[in-house]
Amino acid sequence: MKEQSWARSGAAAGIAFVVALVISIILSSGAPMPQKPTADIVNWYTSHRANVLTAAMLGAVASILFFWFLAHVRHLLVGRSPVFDRLAGALVISGVATTTIGGFNLLPQAALAVAVNRPGAPVDEGLVRTLADLNNLFFGPLSIFLALVAASFGAVLL
Numbered sequence: 837m838k839e840q841s842w843a844r845s846g847a848a849a850g851i852a853f854v855v856a857l858v859i860s861i862i863l864s865s866g867a868p869m870p871q872k873p874t875a876d877i878v879n880w881y882t883s884h885r886a887n888v889l890t891a892a893m894l895g896a897v898a899s900i901l902f903f904w905f906l907a908h909v910r911h912l913l914v915g916r917s918p919v920f921d922r923l924a925g926a927l928v929i930s931g932v933a934t935t936t937i938g939g940f941n942l943l944p945q946a947a948l949a950v951a952v953n954r955p956g957a958p959v960d961e962g963l964v965r966t967l968a969d970l971n972n973l974f975f976g977p978l979s980i981f982l983a984l985v986a987a988s989f990g991a992v993l994l
Contacts, residue, residue, distance in 0.1 A: 846908020853901035856894045863891035864945060870968035874961045877968050881945075881952045888949040892942045899935045906931040913992065923992050930984035937981060941974035 864887065868876050881888065906928050913924035944967040951967070952959050 842908065842911070846905060846911070849901045849904035849908065853898050853905055856898035856901060860891040860894035860898060863887040863894070867945065867971070868968075870965065870972050874964050877948070877964055878952045878959050881948045885949045885953050888945050892946040892949075895938065895942045899939055902931065902935050909992075920992070923988055927985065927988035927992070930981050930988055934978065934981040934985050937974055937978045941971065941978060944968070944971040 864884075866880070866884075867888075868880050870877075910924045910928050913920040913927070915921070948964065948967045948971070951963060
């Protein structure tokens with residue numbers, strides 16, 4: 837791949853990542869918090885099944901695009917100076933960690949959307965509560981690694 841094509845595809849991947857991520861977040865927004873009654877959680881995931889599953893697929897696509905974008909940014913930084921070499925490593929590591937945790941965060945929502953929509957099977961209240969709690973569990977670590985990504989980008993821009 838020529839350098840100019842690499843630069844364009846890396847930049848396009850970054851833009852496409854943001855678009856896919858924003859649409860994914862919008863599609864799955866409004867999910868009830870785990871403190872809500874189980875019936876509210878089941879009703880919401882029953883009526884929003886398609887949105888949640890689409891959001892999960894878009895989230896997976898966004899992850900791939902973000903990896904491509906990270907590879908592009910690393911390519912731009914490595915070899916410029918020892919400081920940029922270290923920042924490139926920090927950016928890639930924190931970006932991969934953020935994307936991995938974000939990917940795990942998609943699983944409980946997708947599992948809820950599938951579990952509450954199984955025909956003829958009663959919904960297990962314990963499963964619903966566990967998946968709802970797991971969905972919230974990932975936000976803390978996700979926020980920490982997202983802050984590391986932002987700090988790495990910020991350090992590069994300084």
